[in-house]
Amino acid sequence: MTIKDIAKACGVSVSTVSRVLNERPDVSEAVRRQVLDVVERHNYIPNTSARDLVRSQSDNLGVVVRGTGTPFFSDMLKTVTKEIDAAGYNMVLRQIGSDDDEVKAGAILEREKKLRGLLFLGGRYDYTPAELALVGVPYVCCSYTNQFGSLKKEDFASVSIDDHATAYRAVTTLIEHGHRRIAALVPSCSDHSISQLRCNGYIQALEDHGIAVDDALIVESGGFDMERAYKATCALLDSGTDFTAIFAVSDVMAIAAIKALADRGRCVPEDCSIIGIDGIELSKYSLPTLTTMVQPVEQMARESVHILVELLRREGAPRHILLDTTLREGGSIRQL
Amino acid sequence: MTIKDIAKACGVSVSTVSRVLNERPDVSEAVRRQVLDVVERHNYIPNTSARDLVRSQSDNLGVVVRGTGTPFFSDMLKTVTKEIDAAGYNMVLRQIGSDDDEVKAGAILEREKKLRGLLFLGGRYDYTPAELALVGVPYVCCSYTNQFGSLKKEDFASVSIDDHATAYRAVTTLIEHGHRRIAALVPSCSDHSISQLRCNGYIQALEDHGIAVDDALIVESGGFDMERAYKATCALLDSGTDFTAIFAVSDVMAIAAIKALADRGRCVPEDCSIIGIDGIELSKYSLPTLTTMVQPVEQMARESVHILVELLRREGAPRHILLDTTLREGGSIRQL
């Protein structure tokens, strides 16, 4: 079933059918009704590939989400969807694995859907100018920036939190509650990612408060998932190293850690305090409610879309927004 | 940058470039290397729309996931991805909202990507033959079937659990532990969905065990999300109705209920027992570990893909597989 078939069935030309389908005004009401009727009866659905191929320009904004099923991005996506819609653009979503290359995925999407702009939800921190030559439309990095790369500030836009400072404040919060033996639960300390930044924040906080960094207290789980966070926490427990609190770089990992502690007979916060980062919905439903550094997810989403739209309208240069995180007190920290 | 530009830059024809790009064997090594080199240097990315438009047949299997960010489907998707890949097909993923029409989304995807087959992860239970005329390729319904619709058995394939029986067993488990005042936490009792089926299983279980159904104990939250489940549980608590256990139709809702109970000073399982359905990863990390009816997610995913592949090879008619759920004991039920 193609546009040709519809045209034939209606006794009109393909261009007329096309006009009807694209809600053009220059079609007589009679023809319009007839075409719509035939389309309906035949369950005709236009071929998007053909359409995309030929359309000169679209109002498509691409959104590339790195990490399928990550609660943090699921939460953010809700607002992004709403904002893009409100701005009068059309969202084209692409989810990729946490190990896939978002720049490449974005570039493919750009050509495929004739994108006007691109929004990256999560990505690497170490782009090089050469890599980004792939991307031919304005784009904004949401939730991360180019900390380890060699991009010039004016060559890209970003909306993120200060990961280092957020981790610093999280750890400082624990210290202020009297904790000095604080473990860090991180995917990695040296992967040029968010994890490394937050790990550095942890180290800095300890040093600034005159606490010696003990390598035995830094556990690298190898990933952001619950299973590995759980195992890493168990390993820490088994190592016999003593500690009174855990700083987890993400809420999901914090929740897994709470479970590991519980399974070994340690209660949070009585026997061990814990703090996370993210402020995902789930953290409100954990037992105890997780104390965490909340990222302003909605604001991040809103600002990202706004900057992108600005860029498209050529109003203003690429901006970099650093948003504040706020401490949301739950019940997972005990005063020593 | 098109295939033409590359051809020109290499001094060869477009077909040669096309051959190289599609890894055809009939190209000389010298030309292949040169083309690849130029492609690389120009960051050329083929236009997928053009490609999809012209390709006569693909090995694309479409997967339509209903409900973005639902943990249950995120878990399932992992296996589906693996299986489709192993079967030598290419997966094309489309995520839609829980209120969108999966049949329409599937039909569009089919035309867009020249699909060979379609896999629906989650969907409505009330298709009519007319609606499905839209879909022109073999498809299988995964995790649901046509309970409330008018499809003939031989006209579609499905892999699902027996929702009624699973709910029945969940509630029976509670009854066997001595509970008689059992509340049901459901999105709706009459929406022609999975929720209704499970609700009926609850009612049946009570009746079969000589327990009168008390409408005050059936709370309809209006959705599968945590927030509404939490509020619904609070409302139940506030109503003063007494109960010793809660049957939640999903793990996510069960976890929200545990929180609501905790916030009102009730411990699980000491003061109230709870059981869920699904067996999502998160249910292993809740406090206490959730007792739940585990859906065989991996098996469901595997069987779904297998049936679809069978259908494509014309080996055998559409089948309907009803998989067993198993009780995974956590710590959320107390013997009375």
Next chain:
DNA sequence: GTGAAAGCGCTAACAT
């Protein structure tokens, strides 16, 4: 208001 025809970028015969 409507139709004819030229492509969009690519693949796949069919030639050579």
Next chain:
DNA sequence: ATGTTAGCGCTTTCAC
């Protein structure tokens, strides 16, 4: 082994 060419289904001038 490589080139030529005819479309894939659609939108969009440009005529009428």
